Amino acid sequence: MDLKLDHYSKDGIEVVDVEGEIDVYTAPRLRELLIELVNNRFYQLVVNMEKVEFLDSTGLGVLVGGLKRVRAHDGSLDLVCTQERILKIFRITGLTKVFGIHDTIDEAIAARRSEK
Amino acid sequence: MATVELSFTALPAHIRTARLVATAVARRSGVDESLLDEVRIAVGEACSRAVAGHQRHCPGEPVRLALTDLVGRFEVEVTDTSAPVADGQSGADGPAATALPDGLGIAVIAGLADEVQISETDLGTSIRMSWPSSGPSR
Structure with missing residues (x-):
């Protein structure tokens, strides 16, 4: 399974749907999309990882890089993920403390709006 | 001799x-289904x-990748x-340009594999990882 990327606006927040495998081969495409969104002034991002089948440290690096970019504009990057196999990687690396990780897109958006 | 050996171009x-x-060889070697994701991710990190x-x-x-059935272990x-390369320091244009620094890949491997042994020689690095297994299926 390759990587499929899509994005759309919802309630003023840009939602990025990611499907497939994020590894050293495919991660650059996600990185380019996040950079493109920030360049187009989308600073409130939610990355939906419910259909991600594989994530390695390269993928984590891309997400952390995206977080740094949006934070430079007082923005945010939240994640939607309920898959234990993916959450385990975030726990091992301590990144559960860095990202807001939510069960649904609506929950991620609601959490972000409540902080505004 | 390893059960399965694989060598691939560094791409x-x-x-x-x-x-x-x-993952396929681990499954056949009797590694529990619940551990197969750990094998998959750890091998991906090492590669x-x-x-x-x-x-x-x-x-x-x-x-080079060697996959071996041992008694009660899959290695x-x-x-x-x-030459030994610091994790995540492959240069701005390298394949790990998006990786996090400070040996995160190794940290992930250590967190996932049941046992890990990393050997560095003049020729390069060997990462040996293993998990419990119940032996090959017939």
């Missing part, structure tokens, strides 16, 4: 193949690290022949 596109082969090293130092040399060894 990111081939790491997925290495992951798939390792990513090796590919990054080879692309910097010896792009023409293949990365994976990923061997590179590049």
